[in-house]
Amino acid sequence: MAGEIKAVDLKLVGDLFGDGYVMDFTNRTYQEFFRDEVGVDIYDDAYLIDNANSKGKRLRAFMQKAQKGAIVKALNGLWEYRMAYLAGNEDSVLRSRERLSALIERLGGRPIPGTTTQTPEPSAPLRCGPAESTQVDLENEFMGLHGMDDAAQARGYAFERFLKRWFDAWGLEPRKAFKLKGEQIDGSFLHGNTVYFLEANWRNAQTGAGELRSFQELIGQHFEGARGLFVSYSGFT
Template structure:
């Protein structure tokens, strides 16, 4: 086997010195396969060969079809002829499925002594509690203070996501200082679904935006510019 390999190297060196091009198709690969079949080692990689193309990155997360179905589900909720309470429950269930779709290990709504939590999920070693409001009027400062109070009574690794379909009032930003919570509105949800954005990355960018700029409501369209 060593003799064959040495003869091959001699042949290649001679062709290189004479400026000759290879005329036998796939000769290196074919000879290498033969050596392996005979119990030897394959030929060394051609140093003059172009490097192989990088492997295609594996697509992470749910399929486009699944996210498209969630987008349609969200749009359908906007036309629901249900009571506000029924719409609220449907909104909570939708948010849980959305979190689970992106692997955020969500829990449904639950009650503790004297309080209601609309859901929770895990993200970057933190537990996020969710407050979900499906209403057309913007959320005010008093509602934000109430949710923040729930967070501050819990361990430091607890964070909060306040989701208000109707957004937040200008007064709420003037009268409220967000600690350990970020915000999302209905427009954020629509653009996230329509653009097939990773929910985990949205949470990460919103949290960083708040840490850097003291702005808990970084809009998806600003954080993910096309």
């Protein structure tokens, strides 16, 4: 399955079904589900990585190791279970059906029933960005950063918040900053089914090649299939 399952796919599956607990499955019902729907024992040692025995971690290992046909069966079954699990409650994952269906189709399966492709009315103009008022607000916010004091990195943090709002305005599903093994990741966003991790740098000095290489190595080591975006206010050397 090398090269088939990307980091963005694993993230989607985790968002839909759970990273630790998987919906309301118990150990017994989880094992029965995979036995009946897929024909595998999800508690086999083949799906145990680094002694991470949670249901979500085993699902992640299964996604990385199993054959495409088995993954398609599991995803279809988990989707049906999720629909019953939500029981009419609001879906917190944007475009969940379309995104999971696209993954299933890429693995050779059929679209999830009910998945539709929306075609705009011929007479309706296509909207290619946020409303003009939103763009004006973002421009004003950006211009306001120039007057901020850079003490205690206040302007840098404000720059991160501005970028998150900018990505959100353009429908790129941004996520907040987090730390990975002591390293700060300034956020992430989704574009074209690919996850981009963000490094935002607002300093008077230009960003050097060493920082770019370090960021590239961090993304490459921990986020297979993802990409990075380094934003430097003063440019690069």
